[in-house]
Amino acid sequence: MKLVRYGEPGRERPALLDAAGVLRDLSGIVPDIAGAALLPEGLAAIRAADPASLPKVEGSPRIGACIGGVGKFICVGLNYSDHAAESGMAIPDEPVLFMKPPNCIVGPYDNVEIPRGSQKTDWEVELGIVIGKTAKYVSVENAYDHVAGYCVINDVSERHFQLERGGQWDKGKGCDTFGPIGPWLVTTDEITDPHVLDMWLEVDGKRYQNGSTRTMIFNVPFIVSYISKFMSLQPGDIISTGTPPGVGLGQKPPVYLTAGQTMRLSIAGLGEQQQTTVAAA
Structure with missing residues (x-):
């Protein structure tokens, strides 16, 4: 299944994308794509519904982050050997x-702010893992039982703040808007192997990242x-699993984002994002 949240920020409603690409409202089944809805029984209730019987979402609403009420947004750094090399x-x-912090989360097509004082705002396309069942001291062999699905994440980063400001x-x-997520949460039954997914990112039409989850150092269950x-x-926690080479920091010379640019990024089977960069107010 491809699960979606649509509507204005803070007022998103749950939906699924049917086989014809039509959004179907899930409000009668779950209150949100969050928490208990991501448990195995919550996903089973959604899966049991006939999409044709669900209300069609009219128009072209804003698409929000595909997960609501995120408790933890955990990231894995330097998880691609070739990205570690380009970063030195x-x-x-x-x-x-x-x-x-969860407050950095925005929708996949929302604007990304260039922070005040930014010198080196950068991009990172990443595979996101969405937790679907509480995991504590789980084994590698049982880890997949705790995963609800996957999504695209742009781990936007300010390198000067990250690497040169101490701590x-x-x-x-x-920073605000540094976590675009979505457009969909794709459940695990649609992704047979999360370690063979092509992924890319472009800025103003130039492709900088063109990699694959095949080169991850530490895999999903690990x-x-x-x-x-x-x-x-807990259900709804998100893990961002690292990025392949091609980030701005790794260019020679480095290339960083400024206001007025467009980022496009995608992972095979998980959809595509697009953001415009704007100066922070």
């Missing part, structure tokens, strides 16, 4: 973890199991 950093022995990476990762040893994961 060693391949990690264990996953590098950092957090993005942790979070300063350059959590990541879920690993993180669950340090913190419990």
Whole structure:
């Protein structure tokens, strides 16, 4: 299934995308694509509904982030060997973890703000894992049982804030609008293997990232199991799993975003995003 949230920010409604590409409202089945709706029984209730019997969403509403009420937005850094090389950093022995605050989350077509004082705002197309069942000390073998599905994430980053302002990476990762998510949550039954997905990102029509999840260092079940040893994961938590090479930091010379540009990005089977960059008010 492809699950969607549509409507104005803070007032999104749940929907699914049917086989014909039509949005069907799910408000009569679940209150939101969040929390209990992502449990196995919640997804089963959605799956049991006949899409043709659900109300059609009229017009062209705004598409919001595909997950609501996110508790934790956890990211894995340097998880692609070729991206680590372009960044001049060693391949990690264990996953590098950092957090993005949930308030950075926006829809897949919403504007991305260039923060005040920004010198090096950058892009990163990433595979997102959406947790569907509480995970605490889970094994690698059982990790998939705790995954509801996958989505596209643009892990927007300000490299000057991240790497040159002292302290942790979070300063350059959590600015408002730095977490476009969606357009869809694609449930695991539609993605046979999340480690063979092509992914790309363009800025103003120029393709900078053109990679694949095949080059991930730590795979999906390992990541879920690993993180669950340090913190419990709840339904609706999101894990962003790292980016392939081609980020602005890795260009020679580096290239960074300015206001008035357009980013387009996609992962095979998970849909496409597009954002315009604007100066922060």
